[in-house]
Structure formats: C-alpha cells, structure tokens
Amino acid sequence: MKYHLHTSTLHSILLFVTISWLSANQCTALPTNAYNRDDVRQRRDVDVTSTKSPLDVSIYYEALCPFSRQLIMDAYPVVQQFLQSGLVNLNLVPWGKSSEKEEGGSYLFQCPHGPDECNGNMITTCAMHHLKDPSVYFPFARCIEYYAYKVPTNTSAKECAKTLSIDYSPIEACATGPEGTILQHEMAAKTKALNPVVATVPWVTLNGVHTDAIQHGLTADMASYICQTLSYGAGGSKPEACTARSVAESGGDLTQRTMAGLKALGYA
Numbered sequence: 001m002k003y004h005l006h007t008s009t010l011h012s013i014l015l016f017v018t019i020s021w022l023s024a025n026q027c028t029a030l031p032t033n034a035y036n037r038d039d040v041r042q043r044r045d046v047d048v049t050s051t052k053s054p055l056d057v058s059i060y061y062e063a064l065c066p067f068s069r070q071l072i073m074d075a076y077p078v079v080q081q082f083l084q085s086g087l088v089n090l091n092l093v094p095w096g097k098s099s100e101k102e103e104g105g106s107y108l109f110q111c112p113h114g115p116d117e118c119n120g121n122m123i124t125t126c127a128m129h130h131l132k133d134p135s136v137y138f139p140f141a142r143c144i145e146y147y148a149y150k151v152p153t154n155t156s157a158k159e160c161a162k163t164l165s166i167d168y169s170p171i172e173a174c175a176t177g178p179e180g181t182i183l184q185h186e187m188a189a190k191t192k193a194l195n196p197v198v199a200t201v202p203w204v205t206l207n208g209v210h211t212d213a214i215q216h217g218l219t220a221d222m223a224s225y226i227c228q229t230l231s232y233g234a235g236g237s238k239p240e241a242c243t244a245r246s247v248a249e250s251g252g253d254l255t256q257r258t259m260a261g262l263k264a265l266g267y268a
C-alpha cells in the first residue's frame with residue numbers, strides 16, 4: 001500500500017523538523033529585563049545554595065554562540081574584580097550543545113556553530129588546564145571571544161596569548177593533540193552530568209545549582225546578583241568589593257594591544 005503526503009502536509013512536517021532542530025541547537029539571548037535586586041530571598045534560590053564567599057560560578061557555553069560571547073564580555077570586569085577579592089571561584093565549561101562520537105579510541109566533536117567553534121572550545125579548555133589560575137585564563141578566554149567571527153580562532157588565540165604574555169606553545173600542543181581531546185571529552189561529561197540538563201546556552205550554575213532565578217540573575221546582572229546573594233548571607237552587610245563596585249577594568253587596553261597585533265597580521 002502506498003501513501004502520498006499532500007504538499008502542504010509535507011511542508012508542515014519539514015517546518016516542524018527545522019524549527020525543532022533550531023530550537024535544539026541555537027543559543028539563547030540574555031535577559032533584557034533587569035534583575036530585581038530588592039530581595040534575593042524572593043527569587044527562591046538562596047535556600048538551595050550557600051551564601052558565603054567564595055561562590056562557585058560556572059558558565060557552560062559555546063565559543064561562537066553570540067550570547068555566550070556577550071555574557072563573557074559583560075562578566076569579564078565583574079569576575080576579574082571578584083576573583084581578586086576572593087568573592088567568587090570561576091569555572092568555564094566550553095561545550096554547550098556540542099556532540100561527540102567515539103571512534104578508534106578517540107573522540108570526534110561536532111559543534112553547533114561549526115569547526116572553528118570546536119577549535120575555540122578546545123583551545124580554551126587547554127588554556128584552563130595549563131594556566132590553572134582563572135585570573136590568568138579568563139582574560140585569555142575573553143580575548144578570544146572578543147574576536148569571535150572576526151578572526152580565525154587559531155590566529156586570535158596566538159595574538160591574545162602574546163598580548164597577555166602567555167606561553168602559547170603548551171596550549172597549542174594540547175589543542176592539536178590527544179591531550180586536548182581527552183580534556184574536551186571531560187567538558188562534555190561535565191555538561192551531560194548537569195541536572196537539570198542544559199536547555200539554553202549559555203547556562204549558568206551557582207555552587208553547582210541551577211534554577212531559573214540563578215540563570216536570570218547571573219546573566220542579567222552578575223555583579224548585583226553576586227553582591228546581593230553575599231549580602232543576604234552576611235546578614236545585610238555587603239562585602240567591600242561590592243560597596244566599592246568600581247569594576248574598573250574593562251579590558252579596553254587588552255583589546256587595543258591585541259588589535260594592533262592582529263592588524264599587523266593583515267586583519268582589519
């Protein structure tokens with residue numbers, strides 16, 4: 001028996017499949033409505049996580065997701081200041097909704113935004129492994145994100161490392177060899193182990209906990225959310241870094257110096 005689909009029905013099926021695929025793979029815009037800072041307790045998330053410093057802030061992201069890029073760019077001055085003051089520990093997990101396939105005792109990776117995203121994920125993973133200190137590797141990751149879409153990841157990574165006086169040799173060897181593959185598989189495992197599972201990218205957790213409130217708070221206004229959470233935990237008194245809230249380092253000088261190097265290589 002043969003079945004014939006009406007053209008409109010076929011179009012509807014194809015549209016549904018396309019929308020489903022995009023929903024599963026696209027990264028998601030950050031909140032446009034400001035976080036309500038009046039009372040963290042009303043967000044119903046403080047009772048499921050410690051409110052004492054340092055807070056563990058984890059960002060699960062994709063290197064070429066524009067909204068991951070936006071979050072890392074926005075978070076950079078905040079995180080740098082809070083790392084120095086001991087208010088937070090930062091964990092970057094560059095994987096998001098990528099996929100992997102085991103083959104021949106190794107892994108093949110596929111990323112929603114193409115091979116250069118997989119490369120950016122791997123380079124950042126290797127940088128974290130070899131540099132260890134978030135206050136060192138986060139500026140490097142931020143620099144790569146700044147040049148996402150503008151310059152090939154390999155090129156921007158080398159120039160970012162040069163600008164930051166980072167030895168890129170071990171990072172490059174890692175990213176192009178079996179060490180990087182193993183480390184990237186670990187990022188996949190960390191992401192897959194999350195509960196709830198990653199629904200949007202970027203995805204954030206506070207002390208290993210994810211709620212809608214934490215997602216909104218950390219992506220809409222990370223500085224205020226962290227300070228308000230710590231203030232609640234300290235009986236209302238804000239840490240000194242929060243009262244100062246200068247968050248002065250914007251990364252502007254880093255950008256200018258890296259840009260000069262890239263221009264010398266022929267990139268506008």
